[in-house]
Amino acid sequence: MKLYSFGPGANSLKPLLALYEKELDFESVFLNPAKFEHHSDWYKKLNPNGQVPALEHDGKIITESTVICEYLEDVFPDQNPLRPADHFERAQMRIWTKWVDEYFCWCVSTIGWHRMVGNMVKHLSDEEFEEMVAKVPIHEQKVKWRRAREGFPQELLDEEMRKIGHSVKKLEARLQESKWLACDHMYTLADICNFAIANGMQNGFPEFVNEKDTPAILDWLGRINERPAAKKMFANQPSEFNRKKD
């Protein structure tokens, strides 16, 4: 089993942490986003969308971070399960993983691109940049690269910040009433997929995530970071931003 990823952050973190939680053996292949390795020809042969993460298993490629997580549960259901056995609770888990993919990850991602990704491509000439964009297979991603370089419209950034504020309130309210997101008694893929986006927001978005406004979120982030699987993952897997320049 082989996981192609950017390391333990954002969507790549979801299957990475699931693999560590399930104590499964796998080979980790890092792609360097600053070198656009996910848009290289060899990788697009594996995933024509040019996106990470992707899992290679039994000679096949599974894409989409949340789908990979469910796949690991389907294939290894009894190995440290991360899905509730109860059907109603499992549905709640899916509502939370779906919400990450449809709402929460997008607003946080735009601000991340605004703050960091734009700088990654500012040193390129217009020609070099357009050559790179030509390799991006998804139209919406091409548009996002161009906007990140030019600067996102302020109106869009304001709207994304509003959505982040709304998301944080929603998470805090849920974690005030339940130890974990899908159900009180079990840590599930709902926690892993939300943690993938929320971890670090206490530093990146202290106006939203802080001791005063979101004690339950901070407690929940702390509990996940203290899990042996999370510690092992962060110790063993370089993140896309702190690994040695290669």
Add this chain to the structure above:
Amino acid sequence: MKLYSFGPGANSLKPLLALYEKELDFESVFLNPAKFEHHSDWYKKLNPNGQVPALEHDGKIITESTVICEYLEDVFPDQNPLRPADHFERAQMRIWTKWVDEYFCWCVSTIGWHRMVGNMVKHLSDEEFEEMVAKVPIHEQKVKWRRAREGFPQELLDEEMRKIGHSVKKLEARLQESKWLACDHMYTLADICNFAIANGMQNGFPEFVNEKDTPAILDWLGRINERPAAKKMFANQPSEFNRKKD
């Protein structure tokens, strides 16, 4: 078991058709979107988001159309299964249902709102309209109602039409190579969830879906419409647009 829905169209069609395919007994409760029944107090007690469909089962409410479909498979796995047993194929099914929810349904929905929903509220005074909007729980839905009434910006409509064109090409390419969406040998939730959005596009979007450009989509729509479950559903369940005025 009780399903709250707008009848056999769009997201409401997904669990409706799944219930018919699985030959499960259920009570059907229709809400009238023109009367904003989904934003009434009694319904928001069931689903605080004020959205249909919602399933009542074992005294609990399950929301989100795709999650309801997976829930029905979890609870009744052996009753006319709509999920592949093979793990890789099941992952493909989830990639297709996810794509409907994140991409395909949104562009088609905006054009639907532009063409039909705007007219539903044009007869209201500004005051009556804002009174109605005040009952909509989700911010983005409030914005959509206001935009539908004022008229969506042309730039947005153009972008949604571009996405519809892209979506149709993607579906056609897949159905050229595979009888059903997730895998060649089995009709699954991937087909049901895409059918929910694509059925009728040969009439509403003939510039995209027609004999010349999309023979495989038309064949696939025809095969689903000919299924006994689909025939029974359309015969028994009034749609939101052709039911008697109540």
